Amino acid sequence: MDTNSKLNNWEDPHYVHPWHDFKKEANHFALASKGEGIYIYDQNGSRHIDGPGGMWCVNLGYGRTEIADAISDQAKRLPYCSPWYYSNEPAANLAKKIAERTPGDLNNVFFTTCGSTAIDSALRFVQFYFNFLDQPQKKTVIARDKGYHGSTYFAASISGKERDKRKLDTLSENVSFLSDVNPNLRDTNETESQWCDKKVTELEEKILELGAENVAAFVAEPILASGGVVIPPKGYHKRTKTICEKYEILYISDEVVTGFGRLGHWFASEEIFDIIPDIITCAKGLTSGYIPMGATIISNKLMQNLQNTNYEEIIFSNGFTYSGHPVSAAAGLKVIEIMERENTLQHVQSITPLFQDRLKAIETKFSIVKEARGIGLLGCLEGNIGTSTTEESKLKKDYDFGSLIDKAAEKRGLIIRPIINMCVFSPPLTITKEEINILFDILEESLKEVENTI
Numbered sequence: 059m060d061t062n063s064k065l066n067n068w069e070d071p072h073y074v075h076p077w078h079d080f081k082k083e084a085n086h087f088a089l090a091s092k093g094e095g096i097y098i099y100d101q102n103g104s105r106h107i108d109g110p111g112g113m114w115c116v117n118l119g120y121g122r123t124e125i126a127d128a129i130s131d132q133a134k135r136l137p138y139c140s141p142w143y144y145s146n147e148p149a150a151n152l153a154k155k156i157a158e159r160t161p162g163d164l165n166n167v168f169f170t171t172c173g174s175t176a177i178d179s180a181l182r183f184v185q186f187y188f189n190f191l192d193q194p195q196k197k198t199v200i201a202r203d204k205g206y207h208g209s210t211y212f213a214a215s216i217s218g219k220e221r222d223k224r225k226l227d228t229l230s231e232n233v234s235f236l237s238d239v240n241p242n243l244r245d246t247n248e249t250e251s252q253w254c255d256k257k258v259t260e261l262e263e264k265i266l267e268l269g270a271e272n273v274a275a276f277v278a279e280p281i282l283a284s285g286g287v288v289i290p291p292k293g294y295h296k297r298t299k300t301i302c303e304k305y306e307i308l309y310i311s312d313e314v315v316t317g318f319g320r321l322g323h324w325f326a327s328e329e330i331f332d333i334i335p336d337i338i339t340c341a342k343g344l345t346s347g348y349i350p351m352g353a354t355i356i357s358n359k360l361m362q363n364l365q366n367t368n369y370e371e372i373i374f375s376n377g378f379t380y381s382g383h384p385v386s387a388a389a390g391l392k393v394i395e396i397m398e399r400e401n402t403l404q405h406v407q408s409i410t411p412l413f414q415d416r417l418k419a420i421e422t423k424f425s426i427v428k429e430a431r432g433i434g435l436l437g438c439l440e441g442n443i444g445t446s447t448t449e450e451s452k453l454k455k456d457y458d459f460g461s462l463i464d465k466a467a468e469k470r471g472l473i474i475r476p477i478i479n480m481c482v483f484s485p486p487l488t489i490t491k492e493e494i495n496i497l498f499d500i501l502e503e504s505l506k507e508v509e510n511t512i
């Protein structure tokens with residue numbers, strides 16, 4: 059038995075993946091063996107374009123020995139020191155560099171281990187904040203249908219993708235949801251601006267229904283990524299932020315996907331949507347997926363408000379063994395250095411029109427695609443293959459859209475991420491124009507195959 063088949067045999071009984079199906083006898087994942095640029099190779103040496111960029115995270119592409127060297131050098135010099143009683147050079151430097159790139163006065167960086175723990179820490183901070191401000195009843199967090207914020211208990215509780223919560227308990231107390239903001243769900247005679255009015259009004263009505271004195275925070279991804287690259291209507295971000303200000307509700311912008319260049323800016327909140335949140339969460343692109351790390355970034359204003367209280371001590375007793383991990387921080391510093399040297403943000407801005415033009419063109423070319431939507435280097439195809447006569451098979455087919463495209467694309471050397479009736483992609487930001495054309499040529503051939511066979 060060769061090493062790879064041995065590994066496959068060990069994997070099934072021992073390695074439990076995220077979203078694992080315990081009923082399946084074997085999960086049969088391909089074995090990833092190496093990566094180079096936008097490509098990932100499997101155990102047989104076959105090469106695929108990594109359409110989702112790992113999991114929206116390998117922003118600088120694979121094979122960056124510079125990042126690997128930074129990790130290795132730091133691990134040799136100082137692999138760990140307790141953040142409870144030491145500081146370390148990479149973490150302190152990285153906090154400063156992040157603060158220089160965040161909007162407004164978001165200068166206080168609390169390092170976490172991933173996106174979920176960044177969200178959890180943000181939510182715990184908000185509760186802590188209002189407790190110290192002597193408003194302990196101000197606890198409810200408003201989130202949105204189709205939002206995704208992670209897999210820890212609190213983060214999962216504010217995530218609005220029902221499929222992710224099957225048979226899993228979540229908090230229902232102090233969590234409240236707003237309906238899907240996807241503009242394509244509006245009536246045919248409704249304009250996008252009327253849709254925006256409706257969604258903004260819904261937030262305000264929800265606050266009034268709950269009582270503003272009970273609402274602590276509104277949590278929103280600028281673009282609902284895992285929900286299917288949903289782009290809220292124009293003006294929505296700014297107007298929801300204004301409402302939050304009116305009722306003294308904190309605005310948490312979850313930039314775990316949009317941060318670090320995905321939309322051509324360090325952060326999307328201010329540069330694209332013209333808002334300065336109270337808290338920003340980030341992860342993924344922060345270390346380009348080379349090593350885990352996340353961050354919860356808090357404004358000076360919130361810190362100042364805490365300092366102005368009469369309490370003698372304001373200890374935020376939330377933290378992780380690996381908060382400010384020196385090795386992860388060294389990777390984060392290298393990522394920022396490379397992005398600046400290679401002008402990654404400008405590169406993303408310059409290739410986005412081609413990426414979005416080729417994406418949008420799909421909508422007119424294929425009847426099985428209901429919508430091709432995207433922004434920056436985020437793309438999503440939503441299927442429309444439920445043309446069968448019975449409602450049941452129509453639903454079943456729609457459900458299969460993502461996996462049908464995924465299979466057809468994989469054969470041709472492209473990985474995309476199927477999500478029920480959608481497939482999403484967010485390639486490494488380093489992708490060239492030529493590679494964008496290859497990606498979309500493969501996608502179109504795959505769509506042609508599926509269109510001809512269903």
Ligand SMILES: Cc1ncc(COP(=O)(O)O)c(C=O)c1O
Nearest residue numbers: 172173174206207208279314315
């Ligand atoms: C917007 C958003 N927030 C939070 C998370 C959770 O991040 P992690 O999986 O690193 O815990 C994700 C993960 O995909 C995400 O997309």
